[in-house]
Amino acid sequence: MNTKKSEKAYIEACKYLPGGVNSPVRSFRHLQTSPVFIKKAKGPYLFDIDDNRYIDYCLSWGVAVLGHAHEKVVKAAVKAVENGSSFGAATVYETQLASLITRLIPSIELIRFVNSGTEAVMSAIRLARAYTNRKIIVKFDGCYHGHSDSLLVKAGSGLSQLADKSSDGVIAESIQYTVSLPFNNIEALIDYFRQKGDQVAAIILELVPGNMGVIKPDLNFLETIQELSNKYRCLIIADEVITGFRFKEITAQQHFGLIPHLTILGKIIGGGFPVGAFGGKREIMELLSPLGPVYQAGTLSGNPVAMNAGLVTIEELLKPSNKRKLFDLASDFFSELQKALKPFNVQIEYVGSMFSIFLTDKPVTCFNHVNELSDKNFAQFYLHLLKKNIYLSPSKAEANFISLAHDEKMLDKTIEKIISVIKKNI
Numbered sequence: 001m002n003t004k005k006s007e008k009a010y011i012e013a014c015k016y017l018p019g020g021v022n023s024p025v026r027s028f029r030h031l032q033t034s035p036v037f038i039k040k041a042k043g044p045y046l047f048d049i050d051d052n053r054y055i056d057y058c059l060s061w062g063v064a065v066l067g068h069a070h071e072k073v074v075k076a077a078v079k080a081v082e083n084g085s086s087f088g089a090a091t092v093y094e095t096q097l098a099s100l101i102t103r104l105i106p107s108i109e110l111i112r113f114v115n116s117g118t119e120a121v122m123s124a125i126r127l128a129r130a131y132t133n134r135k136i137i138v139k140f141d142g143c144y145h146g147h148s149d150s151l152l153v154k155a156g157s158g159l160s161q162l163a164d165k166s167s168d169g170v171i172a173e174s175i176q177y178t179v180s181l182p183f184n185n186i187e188a189l190i191d192y193f194r195q196k197g198d199q200v201a202a203i204i205l206e207l208v209p210g211n212m213g214v215i216k217p218d219l220n221f222l223e224t225i226q227e228l229s230n231k232y233r234c235l236i237i238a239d240e241v242i243t244g245f246r247f248k249e250i251t252a253q254q255h256f257g258l259i260p261h262l263t264i265l266g267k268i269i270g271g272g273f274p275v276g277a278f279g280g281k282r283e284i285m286e287l288l289s290p291l292g293p294v295y296q297a298g299t300l301s302g303n304p305v306a307m308n309a310g311l312v313t314i315e316e317l318l319k320p321s322n323k324r325k326l327f328d329l330a331s332d333f334f335s336e337l338q339k340a341l342k343p344f345n346v347q348i349e350y351v352g353s354m355f356s357i358f359l360t361d362k363p364v365t366c367f368n369h370v371n372e373l374s375d376k377n378f379a380q381f382y383l384h385l386l387k388k389n390i391y392l393s394p395s396k397a398e399a400n401f402i403s404l405a406h407d408e409k410m411l412d413k414t415i416e417k418i419i420s421v422i423k424k425n426i
């Protein structure tokens with residue numbers, strides 16, 4: 001595989017951009033190589049500037065659920081942009097997307113659109129604190145909720161209140177009311193609530209964590225969250241930025257039967273344009289300005305191009321024939337891959353249309369397990385697959401995705417390539 005142009009482009013990029021990128025995992029730094037630069041994408045394929053073609057399982061971190069540059073989404077975006085790409089004023093596109101989403105996700109009665117998942121979480125936290133008049137936010141180790149200061153916290157060891165920050169520059173005062181507990185650990189959660197439950201404003205979680213690789217939630221764990229929320233009158237914030245529109249039932253909350261007070265959306269709902277959203281119970285959402293005292297605003301929020309592209313994406317995705325096709329394709333692929341991996345010390349975890357491959361013989365159910373996985377092994381696995389023109393999400397701790405543009409033949413081929421790499425190189 002020739003990647004000369006990408007290598008050159010990376011050197012040039014590093015002159016002007018820290019690490020050559022605008023989001024760190026893209027740099028391939030942890031794979032100890034330079035990244036491929038993408039020229040274009042169509043359907044299930046990415047094309048780099050050296051004209052290598054890859055089958056894409058990262059899909060812009062799950063955004064491209066219809067496949068890249070879907071004809072109808074392109075048309076919708078062009079139509080919107082021809083009429084002006086931003087007005088800083090109200091449009092009917094926003095109402096259309098809001099009406100569709102509130103119809104599909106019953107826990108969302110009112111919704112506000114913003115420009116990223118990070119922004120949506122940040123605003124939802126402010127809202128939860130205002131509504132409950134409490135300070136503490138409970139999150140879980142390995143769950144990612146964007147990069148706002150108060151959520152850059154990973155392993156508050158066990159029940160410790162003194163959470164560890166995940167980034168320099170985050171001051172202790174910004175995270176003193178954030179507590180991170182182990183995911184899927186019911187006892188730790190109950191124990192914490194026994195001590196501080198009446199001070200907790202909200203529990204925020206990815207119902208199916210996708211940012212430490214796909215981890216399945218223990219149903220009793222989710223039930224405990226619902227019970228504690230009732231008992232201690234704290235809010236549940238479901239971060240469905242990845243999982244929203246990744247399930248037959250639309251969201252993970254509907255799939256697992258958890259009812260949150262607030263939900264965070266992003267990624268898929270902007271049809272490939274910058275977007276985020278938070279929504280939930282009317283009574284809570286009505287605290288937002290201009291109705292209430294919780295300030296929140298955005299120059300490009302509800303951007304007409306993103307709204308129209310998102311609307312068409314969701315409509316297309318939810319056509320019964322498309323929905324059936326995507327989930328049949330995904331579940332066949334996952335079970336075939338699982339079967340093929342059986343003889344090897346490799347795990348696959350999957351749910352809806354997302355999956356992760358973990359290079360270990362042990363089950364992976366929490367952040368500690370993911371951290372124990374070898375980076376070197378993953379880098380080898382990844383780079384060999386890349387050479388075979390398979391583009392996975394470039395980290396051992398990330399999710400991969402299937403789109404509507406993938407087909408059975410290429411999925412079968414992918415399984416063959418995965419097995420051949422594991423046999424020869426892992």
Ligand SMILES: *Cc1c(COP(=O)(O)O)cnc(C)c1O
Pocket residue numbers: 115116117118119121144145146147206210211239240241242266267275276
């Ligand atoms: C991607 C992601 C975010 C952050 O969204 P951005 O648009 O990247 O700011 C938040 N939560 C989850 C679960 C995500 O996957």
